[in-house]
Amino acid sequence: LEGPHEISGDINFEVDPCMIGYWIKGFCNVTSYEATTVTSYYYTHEFMPAQTDFDAMSAVPPMTIEAYRDAGSAFQYHSCCVNALSFEFAHGALIKSTVGVIGAGFAMAAKQTASYEPFSEFTWDQTSIDIAGAAVDEIQDMTITLTNNLEAVSTINGSKYPNRIQRSAKRTIEISGTILFISAAEANIFRAQTERRLVVTTQQNCNAIMFDIPSMRYNAFPVNAGGPGKIAVGFTASAKYNTGSGTAIQITTTVNSLASY
Secondary structure, three states: OOOOOOEEEEEEEEOOOOOHHHHHHHHHOOOOOEOOEEEOOEEEEEEOOOOOOOOOOEOOOOEEEEEOOOOOOEEEEEEEEEEEEEEEEEOOOEOEEEEEEEEOEEEEEOOOOOOOOOOOOOEHHHEEEEEOOEEEOOEEEEEEEEEOOEEEEOOOOOOOOOOEEEEOOOOEEEEEEEEEOOOOHHHHHHHHOOOEEEEEEEEEOOEEEEEEEEEEEEEEOOOOOOOOOOOEEEEEEEEOOEOOOOEOOEEEEEEOOOOEO
16 A cells, blocks of 8 residues: 655755745745846846735645756656745855755656856855844854745545645744844843844845845843853844835845846
8 A cells, every 4th residue: 555645855055146046936936037127237136925825736836846866867856835945144154045845746757957057155254234224243143944834735636646735824934043142232122022124135246145124023032151251142033024015024136147037
């Protein structure tokens, strides 16, 4: 007896200016996207998560992902949806991303010929962080995690694969990181539960990616002193929907070779 088939997993990679736009598009439920600004052959793309689902069968636009394991045919995973997307910023490291994928179909196929963009990955020293309009240089690391909260739904439809991929809960956007405890200012902001704007920008010559969260609110800000030496706080926060901006987050990419995704 063969049970139901499930397709899910994570893809880990360093972030480059071009390819990351496809994953952002998939998460945000954008079916086709043209550049909003074209200046000197550089294209600016602005992404905000859609407030409606792609259709009744798939909450976000489905895609096909091919994995070739250097033996035989390639593995093709069909009807894949971006469930989660995270970005990691840490001192001394390349900017890293993890994509969580849920799929609903599988087949073996002849492998395709891969093509690669001629870009270098973003690095930590190209990144700046602003909170409430002021530059912040006390943060040692930060992770922004976007989650669609999708699940594969199976039905009695003559197939071992899921019938559709739908939401099981609301979309969430979480921020976590480590900040040096230089003053009590951020701790007081946590106690007051004040919402402020967070902007994280990584600039590589004319290529860039910017995360604009208009309303960030701390969830936890534990100040613990374990002994002599510096005090660092591991904080968590959430992005809240901002009625003035009409979004909880806007992600902007600037790239010199791609007019549309």
